[in-house]
Amino acid sequence: MSIKFAILGLLHYKDMHGYRIKEHIERNFGNMWSINYGQIYPNLKKLETEGLVTKKDISQINAPNKKLYMLTEKGRETFTEWLFTPPDRGMLIRDPFLLRFIFFGFGDRKSSIKIIDEQIVNYERQLKKRKENIIKWEKQDVYVRLMADLGLNFNEMMLKWLNQARAEINKSSDGDLANAAGFFSD
Amino acid sequence: MSIKFAILGLLHYKDMHGYRIKEHIERNFGNMWSINYGQIYPNLKKLETEGLVTKKDISQINAPNKKLYMLTEKGRETFTEWLFTPPDRGMLIRDPFLLRFIFFGFGDRKSSIKIIDEQIVNYERQLKKRKENIIKWEKQDVYVRLMADLGLNFNEMMLKWLNQARAEINKSSDGDLANAAGFFSD
DNA sequence: TCTACCATGTAATCTGTTACATGATTGC
């Protein structure tokens, strides 16, 4: 249900069409949020029938026609109401790397470290990008800027942790696995 | 698809039945991972037909009968193969609070701070719990212990960020919103 | 010519969530 509100939020800044909405989400939140046309176009239609947005067909000469969506008064109200209703659930994190990580004790140390190293490379690349972009965010509204800060903080924390994990795994012996049975206490 | 591997992973420690699997995931990863019977029981059945686990009916006198699942050799192999295939995607975070946060510029400062304060309370409660549990993890295998560390680090980072955000928002004026239009540069 | 980008959409599929049904035991 939240994509609907993400769209309504973005339309506060500017009238937009589906393609641009996806592009925008990917550019700005792509490292942690994923979206696709299969969600956007049906949701735009639904928002229109619910009277939260209106549509305007725009013909273009050097590009395919597009459909500009803009907020209605009702859309603005619905959004504002949602904005300050306390979030119904906590943060959900799903990471195929971390899911593997907790079970690395069932494999060999070498392979674990290989996968961890790949993660370090990924997060380092990401951090570099974030640092390049931070200037862009610096002049935006407080909230957008703070979100960019969070991204940086998160990235730095992950790298610190990954490196610490790598070091500890390196010095540990393979036999440490045996202790894991105590993981279960019933 | 990853719940299947999570189950296979847990069965490495101990033979288990569906109810216990859910309990376990909730107890240990409940702050970031959610699971329900609608996923567990069908997946256990599927794993059985695929020959990755076998089932044993256990009758109990003072409790309902249960179905113990245990790994097969094929299950163990399939799991190990998965364990060291590089993760196909990055981390996905979905948080109804953060989704609201980026749009707080479209509301009033007072309401924003109220929601932020609620988050601070939540994360403080969580941090307290994590600190209590950390002793329990300390004697586990390296990877499980490191995961617990990550949870702590994450929690502390979020709290630091939330408090910093709160302070900055407090001293900012409502008019700062106007700048947000530059968020879009196309 | 081929690739990339612009732009909209749908169908099939897969995943995840909620709600319901069943029923025994234990503790307050």
Next chain:
DNA sequence: GCAATCATGTAACAGATTACATGGTAGA
């Protein structure tokens, strides 16, 4: 008597992902 815990399951629904279809323009 009531709530909680143990235990298994299904059906309906909601949400997300993948793959496909269409077709124009710009640039290498």
